[in-house]
Amino acid sequence: xxxxxxxxxxxxxxxxxxxxxxxxxxxxxxxxxxxxxxxxxxxxxxxxxxxxxxxxxxxxxxxxxxxxxxxxxxxxxxxxxxxxxxxxxxxxxxxxxxxxxxxxxxxxxxxxxxxxxxxxxxxxxxxxxxxxxxxxxxxxxxxxxxxxxxxxxxxxxxxxxxxxxxxxxxxxxxxxxxxxxxxxxxxxxxxxxxxxxxxxxxxxxxxxxxxxxxxxxxxxxxxxxxxxxxxxxxxxxxxxxxxxxxxxxxxxxxxxxxxxxxxxxxxxxxxxxxxxxxxxxxxxxxxxxxxxxxxxxxxxxxxxxxxxxxxxxxxxxxxxxxxxxxxxxxxxxxxxxxxxxxxxxxxxxxxxxxxxxxxxxxxxxxxxxxxxxxxxxxxxx
Numbered sequence: 001x002x003x004x005x006x007x008x009x010x011x012x013x014x015x016x017x018x019x020x021x022x023x024x025x026x027x028x029x030x031x032x033x034x035x036x037x038x039x040x041x042x043x044x045x046x047x048x049x050x051x052x053x054x055x056x057x058x059x060x061x062x063x064x065x066x067x068x069x070x071x072x073x074x075x076x077x078x079x080x081x082x083x084x085x086x087x088x089x090x091x092x093x094x095x096x097x098x099x100x101x102x103x104x105x106x107x108x109x110x111x112x113x114x115x116x117x118x119x120x121x122x123x124x125x126x127x128x129x130x131x132x133x134x135x136x137x138x139x140x141x142x143x144x145x146x147x148x149x150x151x152x153x154x155x156x157x158x159x160x161x162x163x164x165x166x167x168x169x170x171x172x173x174x175x176x177x178x179x180x181x182x183x184x185x186x187x188x189x190x191x192x193x194x195x196x197x198x199x200x201x202x203x204x205x206x207x208x209x210x211x212x213x214x215x216x217x218x219x220x221x222x223x224x225x226x227x228x229x230x231x232x233x234x235x236x237x238x239x240x241x242x243x244x245x246x247x248x249x250x251x252x253x254x255x256x257x258x259x260x261x262x263x264x265x266x267x268x269x270x271x272x273x274x275x276x277x278x279x280x281x282x283x284x285x286x287x288x289x290x291x292x293x294x295x296x297x298x299x300x301x302x303x304x305x306x307x308x309x310x311x312x313x314x315x316x317x318x319x320x321x322x323x324x325x326x327x328x329x330x331x332x333x334x335x336x337x338x339x340x341x342x343x344x345x346x347x348x349x350x351x352x353x354x355x356x357x358x359x360x361x362x363x364x365x366x367x368x369x370x371x372x373x374x375x376x377x378x379x380x381x
Contacts, residue, residue, distance in 0.1 A: 001314040006345055008137045008165055008291035008318060010187040010194055011335035013244075014251070017191060021244040028239055034231030040242060041228065043249035047167070047257060048182060048200050050174035055224040056245075057197045058238040061164040061185035062090065064197035067219035068160050068181050069094045072208045073129050076101055080127035080157075082113045086138035086321045087162060091131040098214065103127065109324060110139045110283040110293070115147040122155050129158040135166035138321045140293030140330065141284035142170065149177040158204060164188055165290040168252060169264040169334050180205040186241055188290070189260075190248045191335040195238045201225070263376065264289040267333045267342055270372040274346040275331075277368035278353060278360055283328060290334040293320075295327065300356045302329055308352040315348055339373045 005012050026032040037056075044054040057063055069091075073079055079100050081091040084107035095102045103125040105118060113132070122130055130152050134145050145161065152159035160181040163172050167182065168189025174182050179202070186196035201209075201221065209222050223234040252260055268289040272282065275294050283293040296302035302319060303326050309315040320328030331345065346365040354360055 004313070004315045004341075004344070006315055006317045006332050006341075008188075008330055008332035008334055009185070011189075011191060011332060012337075013193060014191055014336045017244050017247050017251070020247040021192075021240040023243055025239050028233065028237055033239065033242075036231075036246060037233070037237075037242060038231040040246040040249065043246065043253065044198060047249060047252060048174045048198075049172065049176060050200055052175065052200055052202050053206075053225060053228055055199045055201065055221055055228065056233070056237070056242070057199070057219070057224070058195060058233075058235070058241075059197045059219075060194055061162070061183060061197050063219065064164075064183040064185065064199050065090060065162065066094055067197075067216075067221055068183060068199060069098055069100070070214045070216045070219055071212060071221040072158060072160060072181060072205055073098070073100050073214075074212060075099050075214060077128050078103065078125050079129045079131065080105065080118065080122045080125060081131040082107070082118070082133065082143070084111055084113060084139065084141065085109050085133065085136035087136060087164075088133045091133070091162070095131070110141055110285070112141045112143050112284070112286040113148065115144060115151050118148060119151045119155065122151070122157055127155070127157050129160060131160050131162075133162040134172070135163070135170065135288040135290050137165045137291055137330070138293075138324075139283050140287050140291045142166070142286050142288040145172065145179070146177050149179055152180075153178050158208065165334060166288065168260060169290040170288070171261055174200050178202070186245060186248075189252075189264075189335050190245065191251070192241060192244045192248055196241045196245060259377075264334070266372060266375045267337055267339070268292060270339075270342050270369040271331060271333055271346070273372050274342075274349070274365035274369040277364045278350060278358070280353070283324075290332065291318075292331045292333070294329040294331065296329055296353075298327075300353055300358050302326055304356060305329060305349070305352045308355060309348055312352070313344075313348040315345065339376055342369060342373065
């Protein structure tokens with residue numbers, strides 16, 4: 001049975017990207033690779049919507065998070081982080097590990113941060129940096145990044161953004177909104193296997209790196225910035241993934257970045273329409289277009305539904321984390337998905353909840369999703 005990933009990462013890797021990554025490797029200290037790397041980082045800047053440098057690390061998204069902490073904040077510096085889920089909590093873990101004076105804004109899982117509350121908290125604690133998760137993968141909640149960026153600039157605080165599951169699925173105007181550091185990773189909207197992480201660095205962020213006394217070696221962004229104009233990385237990069245990244249960026253830009261955002265919006269709306277028709281509530285009132293977190297009653301059983309989706313349909317969806325284990329389905333629709341994928345997913349989900357006694361008429365989910373999917377252009381569908 002074919003495995004069909006509907007997880008919020010890793011996401012499906014299109015065949016043409018797999019073939020690109022199967023090409024013979026160039027050596028990373030040759031003009032061939034240097035030209036490839038320069039082309040690729042230039043393409044990343046277009047997706048980030050910035051002319052500031054974008055650093056590529058051979059690491060997971062958490063590696064980029066750690067790099068941001070050790071390069072952009074100082075020992076003992078007051079910082080503010082939003083903890084509204086598993087990955088917001090990770091900012092706190094990293095900041096505590098490196099001895100920053102952490103102040104957390106804690107929210108119930110599923111809620112999105114209020115920019116005004118962040119303004120008050122950052123001002124109260126004199127935060128020199130604000131750490132925010134744009135799309136909280138554990139809850140499917142989206143933050144109002146543009147409004148939070150305005151708060152950070154008003155307070156002259158550096159804004160560091162985990163956009164690991166939002167970049168490519170939502171508008172992220174790095175330069176236009178004045179975002180100082182935006183993180184993402186290869187296994188999300190970029191449709192690649194895990195192994196690459198990206199960080200954009202504003203002029204303010206670059207100034208923070210210089211003279212920062214925090215010990216660092218592999219994640220020294222100063223070294224990465226120094227080599228970037230020559231198409232070089234400080235350490236051996238994941239060469240096959242860089243080959244794939246150039247192809248993935250071209251695929252996104254060929255479709256058109258705004259159309260990619262629109263496609264993610266429509267597919268997410270279709271999933272949510274189908275889920276609502278099945279009388280399954282969402283966890284978040286402000287949902288992300290990358291992942292839909294669905295509450296499942298104990299009498300149905302989220303883990304039983306997940307198991308049925310896998311054994312009978314070959315569909316993998318993610319479950320809840322921490323206190324929400326066994327209570328959620330986290331359905332990813334991030335990257336190379338189209339209307340046919342959503343039709344299959346909703347049909348399978350409807351069948352599995354019905355199998356467990358959740359009374360729904362056949363075709364309920366698709367009937368709700370169909371008008372939404374009609375918004376896709378023929379090329380998107």
